[in-house]
Amino acid sequence: ACGFRFRVFSDGKRCSTSKVVRKPEVLPESKRQGTCQRKTFVQEQADRLEQANNSILIKCPQKVNQHQLLKSLERHGNIAHYHFFEPFVDGQLEGLVQHMQLTEEDIRLRFLVCSLLQDLCTAILPSVQIQPFGSSVNLFGRVGCDLDMFLDLGNLNIERKRTRVQRDSSLEFQVKMFRCERVATQTILSVVGNLLQHISPSFDSIQKVLNARCPVLRFCHSPSNLNCDLTASNRIALCMSETLNAFAQVDARVRPLVFAIRCWARAQNLTSTVSGAWITNFSLTLLVLFFLQQCSPSVIPTISHLRKLADRIDHRVIDSVNCTIVSDLSKITPSNNKQSLEDLLHGFFDFYGSFPFQKKSINIRTGQVQRRSDDSPMEIINPFEENLNVSKNVNKRQLLHFVELSQNASLKLEKQHQLSSNQSWGLMTLLQHGPTQQARATDGAASIHPTPKVERFTDLFHSLWSTKQGNPEAK
Numbered sequence: 001a002c003g004f005r006f007r008v009f010s011d012g013k014r015c016s017t018s019k020v021v022r023k024p025e026v027l028p029e030s031k032r033q034g035t036c037q038r039k040t041f042v043q044e045q046a047d048r049l050e051q052a053n054n055s056i057l058i059k060c061p062q063k064v065n066q067h068q069l070l071k072s073l074e075r076h077g078n079i080a081h082y083h084f085f086e087p088f089v090d091g092q093l094e095g096l097v098q099h100m101q102l103t104e105e106d107i108r109l110r111f112l113v114c115s116l117l118q119d120l121c122t123a124i125l126p127s128v129q130i131q132p133f134g135s136s137v138n139l140f141g142r143v144g145c146d147l148d149m150f151l152d153l154g155n156l157n158i159e160r161k162r163t164r165v166q167r168d169s170s171l172e173f174q175v176k177m178f179r180c181e182r183v184a185t186q187t188i189l190s191v192v193g194n195l196l197q198h199i200s201p202s203f204d205s206i207q208k209v210l211n212a213r214c215p216v217l218r219f220c221h222s223p224s225n226l227n228c229d230l231t232a233s234n235r236i237a238l239c240m241s242e243t244l245n246a247f248a249q250v251d252a253r254v255r256p257l258v259f260a261i262r263c264w265a266r267a268q269n270l271t272s273t274v275s276g277a278w279i280t281n282f283s284l285t286l287l288v289l290f291f292l293q294q295c296s297p298s299v300i301p302t303i304s305h306l307r308k309l310a311d312r313i314d315h316r317v318i319d320s321v322n323c324t325i326v327s328d329l330s331k332i333t334p335s336n337n338k339q340s341l342e343d344l345l346h347g348f349f350d351f352y353g354s355f356p357f358q359k360k361s362i363n364i365r366t367g368q369v370q371r372r373s374d375d376s377p378m379e380i381i382n383p384f385e386e387n388l389n390v391s392k393n394v395n396k397r398q399l400l401h402f403v404e405l406s407q408n409a410s411l412k413l414e415k416q417h418q419l420s421s422n423q424s425w426g427l428m429t430l431l432q433h434g435p436t437q438q439a440r441a442t443d444g445a446a447s448i449h450p451t452p453k454v455e456r457f458t459d460l461f462h463s464l465w466s467t468k469q470g471n472p473e474a475k
């Protein structure tokens with residue numbers, strides 16, 4: 001195996017590839033990239049070519065243990081360096097998570113912004129807490145995602161009883177005075193908005209979206225460049241974040257799959273950074289989780305099961321809504337499902353490419369499809385507040401797009417299966433636009449959007465209208 005390359009082909013669909021380099025490749029520190037004595041471009045080219053000339057690439061069948069293969073090769077000569085490449089697709093999906101996920105620094109920065117904001121808010125609400133929720137903490141956040149926070153006024157009531165006189169600041173007084181919690185929330189967010197505007201130069205681009213179903217204060221924390229959404233008393237959403245976080249941890253395939261589907265949806269323009277009549281990342285995540293509950297055997301348990309495993313200390317009822325789930329995740333039995341990520345990805349597209357959205361709704365609490373209870377095109381039941389539909393904002397056109405694109409993706413994966421085993425494929429295949437969209441793009445239209453721009457604006461207009469009219473579940 002010296003001086004030439006050979007490949008061991010396999011019939012197995014999923015192969016591991018190892019690359020064996022026969023010459024020592026470890027460069028002295030001074031020669032590594034980033035140090036002062038850098039290699040010239042020409043040198044680098046020459047070295048890389050020489051390295052390649054002394055390398056062999058082996059595709060080893062799934063049944064053969066890579067390390068045993070390495071041992072048997074060592075009997076024929078010294079191996080200076082070796083690299084194992086993960087199976088193509090699964091490796092790519094895991095790589096996607098590594099590449100896109102929030103780093104430790106990102107997470108620290110997000111909590112720091114909460115803490116800075118809390119310091120400011122305590123000037124008017126001494127016992128308030130600012131808590132992050134959403135993708136910053138649910139393990140599905142990607143670099144650059146927004147920072148969702150809520151003003152936890154829960155302590156206010158307790159505090160009020162304890163130190164009624166001392167803590168009776170004017171804003172707390174208003175909270176007491178307002179019968180309607182919504183008006184109190186709007187007032188508090190408005191006052192916090194003014195505070196940020198006039199007192200802290202770090203927070204800018206402040207927008208008060210107080211008439212939405214869930215009033216929100218939007219702003220940017222300029223030193224960290226984080227776009228922030230601040231709501232009030234949103235504890236149920238925090239429980240939702242904890243639940244998603246638990247699902248992300250119960251099986252290693254959950255995160256790569258959710259990241260891949262979110263990435264696919266973004267590339268296909270199914271999702272957007274602005275809210276509208278299209279599917280949100282949150283809804284997509286629930287779709288993935290529901291699909292994983294439908295696999296046989298299931299990859300993840302239902303929320304009802306997580307509730308059954310809960311201890312007494314886990315018991316939580318917020319505004320009469322039972323949000324209890326187990327906190328000790330070691331109590332959850334690992335799944336017997338051994339499907340690869342590639343299979344699951346294919347399964348997801350197959351499942352939703354033919355899902356009867358008109359008749360059935362999705363419920364991750366029970367893990368079962370249900371008869372529809374409302375007349376919107378798509379129904380994803382809110383796992384904690386079952387009278388609410390998380391995907392109420394999605395219009396028929398956007399749903400059809402989602403279904404059509406899922407069918408296209410499934411077909412693409414089907415084709416890949418039919419290719420010979422030595423022809424690998426990549427995630428990029430899924431991220432490219434399908435023939436219909438390409439045709440649209442070349443058909444005189446300047447954009448490759450799945451929905452022509454005019455239609456997208458119409459959708460946006462309709463969604464703004466329905467929010468104004470009081471869409472019961474629009475965030």
Ligand code: GTP
Binds near residue numbers: 240
């Ligand atoms: P990103 O797109 O990465 O920001 O994902 P995200 O999960 O943070 O979504 P988003 O910022 O839109 O919402 C933050 C959190 O609010 C979500 O994780 C949910 O817990 C909750 N949320 C979002 N949309 C809805 C909704 O339509 N209904 C309910 N009940 N909760 C929602």
Ligand code: MG
Binds near residue numbers: 148
């Ligand atoms: Mg978010």
